[in-house]
Amino acid sequence: NAGVTQTPKFQVLKTGQSMTLQCAQDMNHEYMSWYRQDPGMGLRLIHYSVGAGITDQGEVPNGYNVSRSTTEDFPLRLLSAAPSQTSVYFCASSPRTGYEQYFGPGTRLTVT
Amino acid sequence: GQNIDQPTEMTATEGAIVQINCTYQTSGFNGLFWYQQHAGEAPTFLSYNVLDGLEEKGRFSSFLSRSKGYSYLLLKELQMKDSASYLCAVSRNTNAGKSTFGDGTTLTVKP
Numbered sequence: 317n318a319g320v321t322q323t324p325k326f327q328v329l330k331t332g333q334s335m336t337l338q339c340a341q342d343m344n345h346e347y348m349s350w351y352r353q354d355p356g357m358g359l360r361l362i363h364y365s366v367g368a369g370i371t372d373q374g375e376v377p378n379g380y381n382v383s384r385s386t387t388e389d390f391p392l393r394l395l396s397a398a399p400s401q402t403s404v405y406f407c408a409s410s411p412r413t414g415y416e417q418y419f420g421p422g423t424r425l426t427v428t
Numbered sequence: 429g430q431n432i433d434q435p436t437e438m439t440a441t442e443g444a445i446v447q448i449n450c451t452y453q454t455s456g457f458n459g460l461f462w463y464q465q466h467a468g469e470a471p472t473f474l475s476y477n478v479l480d481g482l483e484e485k486g487r488f489s490s491f492l493s494r495s496k497g498y499s500y501l502l503l504k505e506l507q508m509k510d511s512a513s514y515l516c517a518v519s520r521n522t523n524a525g526k527s528t529f530g531d532g533t534t535l536t537v538k539p
Contacts, residue, residue: 347523347524347525348525349525349526351529356531357531357532358432358515358517358529358530358531358532359471359515359517359529360529361526361527361528364523364525364526365525366523366525374526375528406470406471408525409525410523410524410525414524415459415461415476415519415522415524416473416476416524417461417471417473417524417525417527418473419470419471419472420470421469421470422469422470
């Protein structure tokens with residue numbers, strides 16, 4: 317199993333550009349989440365999903381969209397990048413009947 | 429809302445024992461997680477407490493008191509590789525993916 321994979325690993329955007337961060341898992345987990353982590357801080361929940369076709373907002377959803385068309389994939393879209401979105405983005409998945417979250421390696425995003 | 433507090437930094441000596449505290453105030457509570465995060469890497473799961481008491485897993489133990497809104501992570505026989513950030517996180521329901529995280533405690537282990 318590859319676990320949770322994320323692409324790209326690094327990305328630099330200009331203000332106003334849009335892009336999609338990819339996340340995939342091969343563990344057949346129902347739950348998937350997107351977090352952002354700013355320097356010296358913990359993770360903040362952006363969006364999460366409890367299954368294909370079902371998504372909901374977390375603590376900091378503004379400026380981001382998600383969709384969940386399959387169990388495996390959970391892409392995060394930045395609609396119009398802003399410098400405040402400079403951060404490290406982690407995708408995570410967990411099974412419905414368990415409690416351990418498995419994290420991807422992260423995407424380091426810089427918006428200039 | 430949810431408020432989770434942890435010390436920002438701690439230092440300990442190789443071979444010693446260290447306790448990292450976490451206090452929380454939440455509008456709902458299902459369980460409390462501890463994660464380890466090495467610099468530049470993703471968090472990895474350490475423990476999950478739902479009921480009051482101590483959960484032991486090798487050199488690591490985690491304690492929870494629901495009535496006091498308090499947890500701690502105990503690391504024994506410290507090794508240099510234990511130098512990392514330790515994140516406390518609270519879930520309000522059975523979905524682990526809907527957790528709220530504290531800002532983490534950076535532990536430095538010195539020889």
